[in-house]
Amino acid sequence: MARLVMILLGVDYLRTRWRGLLWLGWVSVVLGVVAFVDALDNAIYFPMTPFALVLLLEGLATLVVARSGIGGQRTLRQVKGVSFCFAALLILAGHHHGHFVLSMIFATLFLADGLLQIVSARVVRFRTWRLAMAVGVFEILVAIFFYQPYPTHYVGTVPYCLGLGLIFGGWNLLLLASRLRRLDHNPGMDAADAVPAATAPTLHPASDAPDLKLWDGPPGPDEHALTVHVWTPVGSARGEARRQPLVDRYIAAVDRDGVISTGHAALESPEGIYISLYPAEEIDRSPDEFTRILRATRENDVAGKFQPDYQTEAAAWCPSTVQVRIRNYDPGRLRRFWDAYRQDTTYNLTYRNCSSTVSHALEAALEGASARVWRQVRGWRPLWRLLATPELWVAAQIRKRAKTMAWTPGLTLDYARALSMLADPRPSGWASMTRMALGQMRRQRQDWREAAQRAEAGQGAQAGNVASAANAGNAGSAGSAGSARPRGND
Structure with missing residues (x-):
């Protein structure tokens, strides 16, 4: 952690x-x-x-x-x-x-x-x-x-x-x-950003809080955001997969013909970066050989290749099963990572595969993401908020499990989802309920003021009508008294 x-x-x-x-x-x-x-x-x-x-x-x-x-x-x-x-x-x-x-x-x-x-x-x-x-x-x-x-x-x-x-x-x-x-x-x-600041994503707060930027949901289709593409083992299997709970979600799926599908992961940025590592030649994934190639040893290293873009890869295979989009990322750090990482095209099914590549790239792009969100907050508050967020502990456990086993598309998917909640923080339950309560209290006070003003206006109008009626009554009484006096004198 x-x-x-x-x-x-x-x-x-x-x-x-x-x-x-x-x-x-x-x-x-x-x-x-x-x-x-x-x-x-x-x-x-x-x-x-x-x-x-x-x-x-x-x-x-x-x-x-x-x-x-x-x-x-x-x-x-x-x-x-x-x-x-x-x-x-x-x-x-x-x-x-x-x-x-x-x-x-x-x-x-x-x-x-x-x-x-x-x-x-x-x-x-x-x-x-x-x-x-x-x-x-x-x-x-x-x-x-x-x-x-x-x-x-x-x-x-x-x-x-x-x-x-x-x-x-x-x-x-x-x-x-x-x-x-x-x-x-x-x-x-160390190095200057390779991407101009004008191309960096703009953070649009979803709340009125001056020191914390929150979003009400994931980025929309037209928003500037980083995209993690995941082909799940079941979704990318060539034939109908035999369902095996947890195994086909995090490790591999086996179709009716016994062919193993491990899925795939890729990362795409609006700046034109597409990171998708794949073996240059198809690896034998039969059950007899699969256990041997799981070892993260040098004899299992093979030549790899990076796919040019998502459209080419999706057309040659199939569209990604799930996408995770993140607004708050650093395109400069992602560019520096990509420039250094793509110099080596080695592929290993366990320690240097598509999922580990995407996870490392995602970490490079999100470096300092929480500091950017809370950049106006001083003191220890950003650290406490981060430690109190459940997604941090989930992401830490996923990262630990992937480091001790291997990064798989399923783990990368869960990791990207957890990091998206940390990089693009949503309002927590307490914050949402507090805002709702305060908003309701403000509306009630405003209704009470308007009702009091209407009551005062109504009382004022009623008092004016009573006064007018009283004046009219006094005037009538005075006229009657004036006409009666001459008759009394006569």
């Missing part, structure tokens, strides 16, 4: 705050260790019930405002709300059953992630595969710790999880601070 934060906020913003990040990292690690050690005996001082109530309120509030999200944002917030509410109810249930179920859930998640990481590292053999296997073994040990009842008979599950979360979060902050300390400049800003 540290690398992703550096990409989105940029080194210029973070470099001046590396000391603060260092202190925050150490504080988080120390608090995590204290919470974890406190849960090792039966005398747990962690406030379980208040924590569960806060978790439940946050989950309910997230579910209430989830409908204000758009597409994947709405789904992500619904998942978050349900997860928070479920965990809070298990904590409030207390006794043995609630803690036991929660412990089994966390243990299974750690076990599954550790096993997946070990297997993928063993098969793919990327550059740091031994380190990835060590991390996988550590996750399995954590899973075993959660599975067995010692030492608190599952009562310390929540403090354990909170402590581990603080420790891992603090460790990420320490890594980020150490990297920033060693950097004296932003490598992405």
